[in-house]
Each structure stands twice: as structure tokens, then as C-alpha cells.
Amino acid sequence: MYKQLFVCFFLFVFTNVKAQELNCNVTVNADQIQVSNNQIFKTLENSLTEFMNQTQWTSVAFKDHEKIKCAVTILLTEQKSTNTFTGTLQVQASRPVFNSAYYSPLLNYKDNSFSFQYTEFQPINYNPNGFESNLVSVMSYYAYLILGMYVDTFSLEGGSPYLNNALTIANQSQQSGYLGWENSKGNITRFTLIDQMLATVNEPYRKLVYQYHFDIMDVFERNQKSAASRMIQLLLPLEKMYDENPNSFMIRIFMDAKSDEIVNIFKNNSAVDTSELISVLKRVSSTNSKKWRQIDSL
Incomplete structure (x- = not known):
């Protein structure tokens, strides 16, 4: 009974109040790059942390301790030009288990096709109506992917609106020329990942994920x-x-x-x-x- 009340409250809050949703720890590791101004990477790290945590992604309201725990680790491996960088991205997210202090991992994914342009102190803002920069699109994509996967664990396919937002970003970004957005058979790209997650053939998978968390993990301690x-x-x-x-x-x-x-x-x-x-x-x-x-x- 208490669990059902908790979920009803969660879904009510998740659809009726506006506030920031993520508690995201962003780390930028540029140890492999030799530059005269290392401060640019700390500025980037701070800007991306602010972007992920202060952007209003949905009509959602969590108290600070209720926000979705996630982490993005950027490992820069090459500087192509003064303001062009390439590297990898590790994205992790977790979900609290009802009536316990335990957090169950939801996502642990490494994106090997990450490149972007960045000039120190440039504004980083999300525009839902089109492609602004690969840096913004990639980070926004993962914000919505995390949100969609998270809500799916509380409500069967309840995360679809947020997963569809990630798909929209992937579609908008395909013409940018940046790697990672292409529809590549046999390889996981940002497009193929979200496209498969929303595919009808994978509905049993999303049901399994929901039951794994809601029907089993949330009652595990009993x-x-x-x-x-x-x-x-x-x-x-x-x-x-x-x-x-x-x-x-x-x-x-x-x-x-x-x-x-x-x-x-x-x-x-x-x-x-x-x-x-x-x-x-x-x-x-x-x-x-x-x-x-x-x-x-x-």
C-alpha cells in the first residue's frame, strides 16, 4: 500500500510541477591533451554541470535529495584545432530502491564518438527547435535518455515522452556531420540506441525493466x-x-x-x-x- 502511494505521488509530481530534475556530476578529463590554458577545461566542466542541473528538461519537481543521480565523464583524447576536441563520454545513472538506501544502476554506457567545438565562456543553452552545437545536442540527448529510462522504472513505458525527445535530438543532429548520430546497422550509435529503445519489437524489454525495478527491487528487502x-x-x-x-x-x-x-x-x-x-x-x-x-x- 505504501509503495503504491509513493508511486502515485511520484507520478503526480512528475507531471504537474516545474523544476530541475537532475543531480548530475560532470567531469572533464583532459590529461591527454597538452594546451597552454588548462583552465578552459575546468570552465567547460562547470558550464556543463550547470547546464545539466539547471536546465528545466520537463515538468518535473524533485526536492534536492530526490533528483536523479547521474554522472557524465568526458575523456578528451585529441585537440583537432584551437576550439575542436574529440574524446569519449561515459554516462551513468541510478534509481533509488523503495524503502532502502540502495541505488540500482540504470545506465552505464560509453559513447566512443564524441567531438565538439568549444570556446571558453561560450553560452551553453538547449534549443528544442533545432541543432545548435554538437556539445549541446549530445548532453541534451543523454539528459532525456536518463529521464526516460528513469520514469520507465516507475510506470510501464511512462518514459516515452522523454525518450521521444531524445529521438528528436538524434534526428535533428543527423545532418550536422558529427559522428555518433548516424543510423548504422550493427553498431550502437546515439540514433540506433534510442531508435531501438522505442521500437515496438522491444516493448517486452521495457516491460522487463519496469518489472525488474517496480515488482522486484522495490520489494526486495521484505x-x-x-x-x-x-x-x-x-x-x-x-x-x-x-x-x-x-x-x-x-x-x-x-x-x-x-x-x-x-x-x-x-x-x-x-x-x-x-x-x-x-x-x-x-x-x-x-x-x-x-x-x-x-x-x-x-
């Missing part, structure tokens, strides 16, 4: 063994999703965020029979085989 058993039944259909759509990036995105959490859950509930689950996990996420062996050895 009865861990029962919750762990139900998690097995929830995750087994990943094999069918994989068989029906082996080119989907969604399982990879899910496992990049959740693999450590899944391991820890079953290591702490070793009495639960995980043999069938391990077989599925090894098949659908073979890159995490070493992690799955930690469960298999219990």
Missing part, C-alpha cells in the same frame, strides 16, 4: 529469497528476446548496467537454484561470462 526467485523467472525470457531479435542492443545495455547487481543478488541468496538462469545469462551476455561464473561456483 523477502530477499522470494524476490531472488521471482527475478530468475523475470530474466529467463531474455533468451527468447535474444532469439527473436539477436541484433538488438537492449540486452547489452541492460547487462552493462545490471551485471554486477545481478551477481551480488544471487551471491547473497545462494540457496536459490540459479542453474537455468546461468545458462541463459551465458548465452545472451557471453561477454560477462566471468561474472556469471561467480554465481555458478556457489
